[in-house]
Amino acid sequence: MSEHWSMGLKELFAEAALRALDDAGAEGFDSLYVANMCSAPLQGQLHLGAMMANALGARGVHAARVEAGAASGGVAFHEGVKAVASGFSDCALVGGVEKMSDGLPEQVAAALAMSEDQEYTAYTGVTRVGLNALLHRHYMDRFGASAEDVAMFAVRSHEHAVGSPHAQYPFKVSVDRIIASPMEADPIHMLECAGVGDGAAAVVLVPAEGSGSNVEVAATSVATGSYYLANRRDLLTFDAVREASARAYKMAGVAAGDIDVLEVHDDTTIIGVLSIEDLGFAEKGKGAAFVAGGGTTRDGEVPTNTFGGLKARGHPLGATGLYQVGEVALQLRGDAGPCQVGGAGVGMAESLGGLGSTCAVTILRRA
Amino acid sequence: MSEHWSMGLKELFAEAALRALDDAGAEGFDSLYVANMCSAPLQGQLHLGAMMANALGARGVHAARVEAGAASGGVAFHEGVKAVASGFSDCALVGGVEKMSDGLPEQVAAALAMSEDQEYTAYTGVTRVGLNALLHRHYMDRFGASAEDVAMFAVRSHEHAVGSPHAQYPFKVSVDRIIASPMEADPIHMLECAGVGDGAAAVVLVPAEGSGSNVEVAATSVATGSYYLANRRDLLTFDAVREASARAYKMAGVAAGDIDVLEVHDDTTIIGVLSIEDLGFAEKGKGAAFVAGGGTTRDGEVPTNTFGGLKARGHPLGATGLYQVGEVALQLRGDAGPCQVGGAGVGMAESLGGLGSTCAVTILRRA
Numbered sequence: 001m002s003e004h005w006s007m008g009l010k011e012l013f014a015e016a017a018l019r020a021l022d023d024a025g026a027e028g029f030d031s032l033y034v035a036n037m038c039s040a041p042l043q044g045q046l047h048l049g050a051m052m053a054n055a056l057g058a059r060g061v062h063a064a065r066v067e068a069g070a071a072s073g074g075v076a077f078h079e080g081v082k083a084v085a086s087g088f089s090d091c092a093l094v095g096g097v098e099k100m101s102d103g104l105p106e107q108v109a110a111a112l113a114m115s116e117d118q119e120y121t122a123y124t125g126v127t128r129v130g131l132n133a134l135l136h137r138h139y140m141d142r143f144g145a146s147a148e149d150v151a152m153f154a155v156r157s158h159e160h161a162v163g164s165p166h167a168q169y170p171f172k173v174s175v176d177r178i179i180a181s182p183m184e185a186d187p188i189h190m191l192e193c194a195g196v197g198d199g200a201a202a203v204v205l206v207p208a209e210g211s212g213s214n215v216e217v218a219a220t221s222v223a224t225g226s227y228y229l230a231n232r233r234d235l236l237t238f239d240a241v242r243e244a245s246a247r248a249y250k251m252a253g254v255a256a257g258d259i260d261v262l263e264v265h266d267d268t269t270i271i272g273v274l275s276i277e278d279l280g281f282a283e284k285g286k287g288a289a290f291v292a293g294g295g296t297t298r299d300g301e302v303p304t305n306t307f308g309g310l311k312a313r314g315h316p317l318g319a320t321g322l323y324q325v326g327e328v329a330l331q332l333r334g335d336a337g338p339c340q341v342g343g344a345g346v347g348m349a350e351s352l353g354g355l356g357s358t359c360a361v362t363i364l365r366r367a
Numbered sequence: 368m369s370e371h372w373s374m375g376l377k378e379l380f381a382e383a384a385l386r387a388l389d390d391a392g393a394e395g396f397d398s399l400y401v402a403n404m405c406s407a408p409l410q411g412q413l414h415l416g417a418m419m420a421n422a423l424g425a426r427g428v429h430a431a432r433v434e435a436g437a438a439s440g441g442v443a444f445h446e447g448v449k450a451v452a453s454g455f456s457d458c459a460l461v462g463g464v465e466k467m468s469d470g471l472p473e474q475v476a477a478a479l480a481m482s483e484d485q486e487y488t489a490y491t492g493v494t495r496v497g498l499n500a501l502l503h504r505h506y507m508d509r510f511g512a513s514a515e516d517v518a519m520f521a522v523r524s525h526e527h528a529v530g531s532p533h534a535q536y537p538f539k540v541s542v543d544r545i546i547a548s549p550m551e552a553d554p555i556h557m558l559e560c561a562g563v564g565d566g567a568a569a570v571v572l573v574p575a576e577g578s579g580s581n582v583e584v585a586a587t588s589v590a591t592g593s594y595y596l597a598n599r600r601d602l603l604t605f606d607a608v609r610e611a612s613a614r615a616y617k618m619a620g621v622a623a624g625d626i627d628v629l630e631v632h633d634d635t636t637i638i639g640v641l642s643i644e645d646l647g648f649a650e651k652g653k654g655a656a657f658v659a660g661g662g663t664t665r666d667g668e669v670p671t672n673t674f675g676g677l678k679a680r681g682h683p684l685g686a687t688g689l690y691q692v693g694e695v696a697l698q699l700r701g702d703a704g705p706c707q708v709g710g711a712g713v714g715m716a717e718s719l720g721g722l723g724s725t726c727a728v729t730i731l732r733r734a
Contacts, residue, residue: 008486032591040407044489046481047436050607050724054594060610062589063725064442067432069414075431079446086453114413119375122411222429224399227421240417243427357417358430 001168001199001314001323003101009036009043010055013097016200016319017056020326021093024204024213031089032056032063035076035096036318041111042103052095062089068222069115070267072096073201073321074351074360078220080205095202096319108196112317115354117227129193129268131229131355133185136270138235140187143285147187151178152292153269154192154311160298161308163338166323168197168314192269192311199316201323208367215329218346219251219363227357236285238356241278245350248361249280252346256280259363260344261331262296262304263324265352266311275350276304279361303341306331321351325362332366368535368566368681368690370468376406376415377422380464383567383686384423387693388460391571391580398456399423399430402443402463403685408478409470419462429456435589436482437634439463440568440688441718441727445587447572462569463686475563479684482721484594496560496635498596498722500552503637505602507554510652514554518545519659520636521559521678527665528675530705533690535564535681559636559678566683568690575734582696585713586618586730594724603652605723608645612717615728616647619713623647626730627711628698629663629671630691632719633678642717643671646728670708673698688718692729699733 004012013034021029034052039045049063062083066076073096080094100108113122116131139145155175161167173191181191208216225240226232232239249255256279264279266272273287281302282290290296296304307313307327310320328347330336344366351360371379380401388396401419406412416430429450433443440463447461467475480489483498506512522542528534540558548558575583592607593599599606616622623646631646633639640654648669649657657663663671674680674694677687695714697703711733718727 010486037413038407040405040413040481041411044408044477044481044485046404046407046434046478047483047721047725049435049442050591050721051484051594053591054724059592059606060590062445063435063591064446064589065434067413067434068416068430075416078429079431079449082446082449082453082455085455086449088449088452110411111413114407114411116414117418118411119377222431223427224417224420224430225426227418239426354414354417357421358414 001166001197001316004198009039009045009097009099010051012099012198012200013052013095014055016202017093017095020202020204026091026204028058029091029093030061031083031092032061033076033080033092033094034065035072035322036065036098037067037069037072038098038111038317041114042107043099068358069353070317071321071351071353071358071360072318074362075222077321077325077362078222078360081217081220084205084207092205093202094205094322095200096322097200098316098318099198100196100316101198120228127185129185129188132268132270133188135235136187139270145288147179148175149288149292150269150273151175151192153266153272154178156291156296157266157305157309157311160306160339161312164307164313167308167312168195169312188268194267194310194315197314197316199314199319201319201326203322203326214367215332216365216367218365219248221247221251222360223247224358225356227354229355236274238274238278238359240356240359241275241350244359244361245279248363252363254346258346259302259348261306261328261341261347262302263328263349264304265350266305266309267315279350298341306336306339306341321360324349324351328364332364368533368564368683371565376410376412376464376466377418379466379565379567380419380462381422383569384460384462387569387571393458393571395425396458396460397428398450398459399428400443400447400459400461401432402439402689403432403465404434404436404439405465405478405684408481409474410466435725436720437684438688438718438720438725438727439685441716441729442589444688444692444729445589445727448584448587451572451574459572460569461572461689462567463689464567465683465685466565467563467683468565487595494552496552496555499635499637500555502602503554506637512655514546515542516655516659517636517640518542518559520633520639521545523658523663524633524672524676524678527673527706528679531674531680534675534679535562536679555635561634561677561682564681564683566681566686568686568693570689570693581734582699583732583734585732586615588614588618589727590614591725592723594721596722603641605641605645605726607723607726608642608717611726611728612646615730619730621713625713626669626715628673628695628708628714629669630695630716631671632717633672633676634682646717665708673703673708674706688727691716691718695731699731
């Protein structure tokens with residue numbers, strides 16, 4: 001995750017994919033899922049499946065692009081699992097790529113807004129951060145949380161990114177500095193928002209039996225909720241997150257209390273806080289205090305965003321969900337280096353699209 | 368298939384989806400795959416999965432958009448089958464939608480070119496039809512086919528569209544009229560190209576056992592070939608089509624000779640001809656003569672594009688592959704009305720993305 005001015009979509013994707021194949025000891029793959037959100041508006045490029053198969057020198061393989069807004073990575077992982085589970089694939093390569101830094105700021109803002117309805121929401125001119133700001137303000141009003149309480153989510157993310165080899169912003173940021181940064185959309189400060197960057201991440205999926213892998217997929221689920229804030233039963237509850245995680249907990253036979261390491265979709269601080277709550281780690285309205293109190297630190301109740309999350313690792317949209325899954329796998333394998341948490345046996349990743357209208361939840365387990 | 372000026376993406380998709388659910392007698396669905404190619408460049412809209420789930424009043428369901436250029440529909444069907452075959456889904460709704468007629472001609476041309484590499488191919492300014500013209504010219508030169516021979520593919524498509532309730536151009540067109548129409552990209556005449564239009568199509572997939580359905584999925588496969596004309600072993604052979612169909616024939620336990628009804632991706636006439644050859648219905652170089660000689664007519668050797676194909680039914684990009692699958696199913700059920708062919712037991716659909724760089728093949732069988 002960084003600004004990669006000298007690399008295009010193909011180069012970024014191929015580097016991540018080849019490293020994943022090498023790490024897995026895979027000779028090749030028969031299915032390819034490419035997660036990407038904004039290559040059409042930002043690079044004028046569609047049909048990434050066959051393009052990336054070609055870039056990897058593969059011929060005759062299955063290839064498809066999966067898009068679900070910023071949840072594209074998490075959803076693509078889910079489709080990759082189905083490919084293997086159905087017997088159609090013996091080795092599925094699932095990679096995500098996004099290149100945002102060569103877009104002009106207004107082009108990036110317009111591309112991000114494409115995950116909301118152009119006819120009802122985006123046409124008003126509201127930005128993605130502007131929508132998050134509605135939730136952020138409402139959260140502060142309803143639960144009496146301070147700006148500092150919510151901003152602590154970003155402080156934790158930056159603490160965790162220190163030492164990470166792939167974080168875009170691997171340094172600490174104090175809560176005072178966050179509160180002193182310019183307003184992006186009141187009450188959200190600039191330093192509460194994931195930045196713009198370029199990145200790619202990839203994982204390899206094979207049938208568990210005989211794979212020799214020490215990480216297995218315990219559950220994967222995707223759920224949608226209302227596409228519009230206006231007709232949600234509660235502005236501060238993401239039904240898609242509740243449904244997807246409930247289904248995943250059931251499939252894996254675990255509860256929130258069993259999760260040893262967690263990755264959530266903190267594209268702004270409030271979304272991280274709401275995720276912590278809707279995934280079951282804190283009561284509604286108590287998430288910010290849970291984070292501020294240390295519940296998500298490396299030796300806290302549930303170490304969260306252990307490589308810096310969207311805020312500090314970086315948020316290359318379609319690739320983000322696969323960074324998350326890969327990071328959980330690294331933790332379970334004990335390969336997380338300076339970001340390692342102790343003795344993690346079960347890990348979870350949450351990937352969000354739109355304003356929490358699509359949620360993909362993955363639970364991995366040490367085999 | 369038509370120009371639907373008063374309907375947006377949601378209205379088009381919902382109409383097709385609700386009709387499919389009604390036809391299937393389904394109470395609802397738990398998985399949704401939305402096939403679409405150009406909603407980002409033409410409508411500024413991404414994240415169609417959750418949007419369409421919402422438009423259908425569904426909550427908590429899985430939803431994802433699948434994109435593979437103009438093969439999006441065929442590939443989405445393939446992913447839907449995996450969802451059911453893996454046990455993740457009990458009822459998958461797979462729908463495609465595309466709205467092209469509210470784009471300016473240059474916007475549509477640019478959007479279509481996004482299925483080719485922007486850095487190596489599209490930046491030259493070549494259009495999609497221009498690329499097809501290279502193949503068309505080479506075919507005529509190498510195999511001594513006349514302009515009329517190749518144009519006969521469009522004549523057949525229009526013959527079949529007569530009486531079809533959903534064809535965009537349900538009338539006959541003579542070979543003379545085609546040859547007299549303006550050059551779109553020499554040697555391709557305007558009336559050899561699928562037009563621009565709006566459409567949506569949807570199918571419902573459930574486990575075969577106990578479904579009571581009289582059509583079953585015998586095979587589905589997706590394969591990719593070289594993304595670039597420049598490094599193909601043979602300009603006039605689509606390796607992706609050969610690989611996808613070989614795999615599908617094997618999975619279904621049938622050969623080309625067993626196919627009773629066929630839908631191929633004739634976005635221009637030459638692509639229809641090459642498809643007929645690479646799917647195994649005519650030798651290389653003999654496809655145009657096979658079509659001109661009546662091999663693909665309603666009572667020919669393999670009735671092809673029986674509702675008019677891309678040329679006469681219409682070609683709403685991401686939706687097209689699902690029109691094809693739906694049309695094959697209608698034929699097998701005996702519900703094809705004036706387009707019905709006699710006693711079809713096995714049918715096949717071929718969906719192409721890029722210049723044949725992605726191919727999805729579906730084989731359906733009367734249960």
